């Protein structure tokens with residue numbers, strides 16, 4: 050069997066859904082399980098209406114919900130012959146329950162993570178209902194499966210962690226008989242439930258993760274992530290017009306990229322695939338014939354020094370200088386304990402015996418953390434930073450590579466704030482000003498990926514264009530449902 054996951058833009062409207070259904074049709078002989086995101090933008094809008102309701106703006110929330118209802122019903126109406134009344138009824142019922150929940154949130158003036166998950170689930174419940182109807186219209190025997198009944202997680206709402214053994218067992222029990230009967234299971238990604246059946250979600254962009262959880266449970270031959278880009282790229286094409294598709298990439302390299310800002314995959318996606326050694330393909334539903342990117346255990350040596358360059362903006366650097374009374378070990382332990390207490394994850398760390406610099410996402414509220422850190426030493430926070438990360442397995446053990454990275458950056462007159470090389474020796478990461486990202490990425494791409502650097506340099510767009518694309522990228526996440 051195989052798993053086919055369609056992201057938000059691959060099911061954004063009736064045309065996209067129909068395209069996805071045709072792609073499924075072509076893979077029927079491989080016994081697919083279909084996993085879908087919510088229609089593009091739906092999770093964002095469910096989140097926005099929940100927050101509006103919580104802060105007393107119930108009319109605004111209900112207005113957005115009406116738009117959402119209209120959008121889903123319009124998609125249903127436009128689907129081929131028109132699905133049965135029961136699909137329409139299910140869609141209406143789901144949206145009615147969202148409406149009830151929004152009123153509840155407004156009445157209480159409180160939005161807990163648990164309630165957020167209840168509401169967010171609706172996006173994928175709706176899309177899976179609609180996609181299963183669309184798939185059925187192509188003569189496929191689709192079976193709608195409720196992911197809350199088969200993926201079990203902890204109760205860490207909005208960012209739940211799956212329990213693989215339980216999930217594996219339930220997924221097999223639920224899906225295997227359907228596959229044996231020649232049916233095509235269709236399920237929502239992103240949503241799951243605790244062992245007590247309380248709905249949870251796997252973190253934004255989590256449908257990719259659902260797909261690999263399902264694939265690993267059923268020992269899939271392959272997991273396909275259908276999206277709106279042609280695959281994983283050597284860098285963000287909006288930052289650098291010469292970015293190109295990566296044919297094959299190792300699990301370890303792709304994981305580093307997913308963590309360091311290549312938004313095409315949810316960071317945890319590859320964990321289940323690695324566990325069972327299942328290749329993952331990133332494919333474009335707009336160009337279904339194109340080869341996409343294959344992520345697998347063994348990737349051939351790349352012809353370039355690095356496999357890819359990722360950039361992650363919107364970062365903060367927290368510097369803590371020790372008061373020296375704790376000793377080096379005690380100091381580091383205390384700093385990391387503070388991070389853990391406040392649920393803050395570090396993206397990059399660099400230390401000396403008396404100080405530590407930690408880079409983290411600036412969307413975290415830092416007040417509590419900074420208060421605790423101030424007890425350990427002198428604290429300073431720098432904002433508007435970005436991490437650039439160059440990833441490639443073949444750099445390990447080779448001399449002079451870091452030097453040429455930093456020569457390139459220095460030649461572009463860009464200041465480096467912090468440097469780190471991962472323990473796996475497959476990445477070199479460093480921190481620069483957010484504003485310097487487009488230039489840094491272009492220069493590095495030119496140096497490490499383009500054949501004739503000098504002639505191409507002249508054709509690169511001026512900083513402005515790149516910067517515009519970049520700021521859009523910071524504010525808009527790609528490919529979420």
Ligand code: ASP
Pocket residue numbers: 056057086087092093172238239252253254255256257528529530
């Ligand atoms: N719809 C969810 C989100 O937007 C999950 C996903 O699309 O992968 O985050």
Ligand code: MG
Pocket residue numbers: 056254255257312313314315527528529
């Ligand atoms: Mg995604």
